[in-house]
Amino acid sequence: MARPRSDDKRKAILDAALKVFAEHGSTSAPTSAISRTAGVAEGSLFTYFKTKNDLMNALYLELRAEFSNYLTDFPHGADAHRRLRYIWDKFLELGALHPERMRVLAQLRASGKLFKENEPPAFAILEVLNATREAVGPALRGAPPEYLVLMLRALAESTVEYANAHPEHKADCREQGFKMLWSGLAGK
Numbered sequence: 001m002a003r004p005r006s007d008d009k010r011k012a013i014l015d016a017a018l019k020v021f022a023e024h025g026s027t028s029a030p031t032s033a034i035s036r037t038a039g040v041a042e043g044s045l046f047t048y049f050k051t052k053n054d055l056m057n058a059l060y061l062e063l064r065a066e067f068s069n070y071l072t073d074f075p076h077g078a079d080a081h082r083r084l085r086y087i088w089d090k091f092l093e094l095g096a097l098h099p100e101r102m103r104v105l106a107q108l109r110a111s112g113k114l115f116k117e118n119e120p121p122a123f124a125i126l127e128v129l130n131a132t133r134e135a136v137g138p139a140l141r142g143a144p145p146e147y148l149v150l151m152l153r154a155l156a157e158s159t160v161e162y163a164n165a166h167p168e169h170k171a172d173c174r175e176q177g178f179k180m181l182w183s184g185l186a187g188k
Contacts, residue, residue, distance in 0.1 A: 005047065005048060009038075009040060009044065009048065010048050012038040012039065012040065013034065013035075013038045013040065013044075013045055013048055013049070013055070014055075014058060014059050014062060015038070016034045016035075016037035016038035017029075017034050017038075017055055017056075017059050018059060018063075018100065018101065018104055019037055019100075020033045020034045020037055021059070021104045021107060021108075022100040022103055022104050025107060026056055026104065026107040026108050026111050026113075027107075027111050027113070031045055031046075031052055031055075034055070053113045053115075056108055056111060056113050056114070057113070057114055057115050059104070059108065060105065060108040060109070060114055063101055063104065063105045063108070064105070066101070067090075067091075067094060067105075070090055070093075070094060071086075071087070071090055071127075074086060074127065079134075080130075080131040080132075080134035080135040081135065081182065083127060083130075083131040084128070084131045084132070084135060084152075084178075084181070084182070084185075085178060085182075087127065087128055087131070088152075088156060088174075088177070088178050088181065089174070091156045091160070092156065092159060092160055092163065092174050092177075095156075095157075095159075095160030095161075095163070095164065096160070096163065096164060096170070099160070099164050102157070102160060106157060128149050128152060129145045129146070129149060132145050132148045132149060132152070132185065133145050135182070135185040135186055136148065136185050136186070136187075137185065137186045137187025138187060139187040140184075140185065140187060148185065151184070152181055155177055155180060155181055156177070156181075158177075159173050159174065159177035
């Protein structure tokens, strides 16, 4: 008879994967290192996640859920500028508080191993899409909103990376990055 799965053990595996992916990269990190870091046998890891890709996807969805949960006081009904500014500021706050999580999230997105068909749109992404649609000026009206969101994310990730490396410029980076985003979207 198989033992019941433990939520604590599953969480320990996901936490270990985060740590090992941050050190070695998500695609090259060995599952043996994840198991060792989690304090479980490698076979146990595969009891919870059938493949490394399943583990990567579970971690990705958990990290995205954390970000969405961070948007607790989202300004619903506000204009596009205020909603985008709110998401921008929260993204940068998370990047400063949890650079490891943001780095692994970016690695997972770039890995080509995520199961897109199983991924429900995150609240934050839907809000960014909606605000982006409202914010675009005439020069970008024909651009797919998903493309604009990718550009926003690239600018935000670059800003987080620079601000974390140069904390003395953090406030300026936050302001300049958002001005660049808003001016680019609005075409001003």
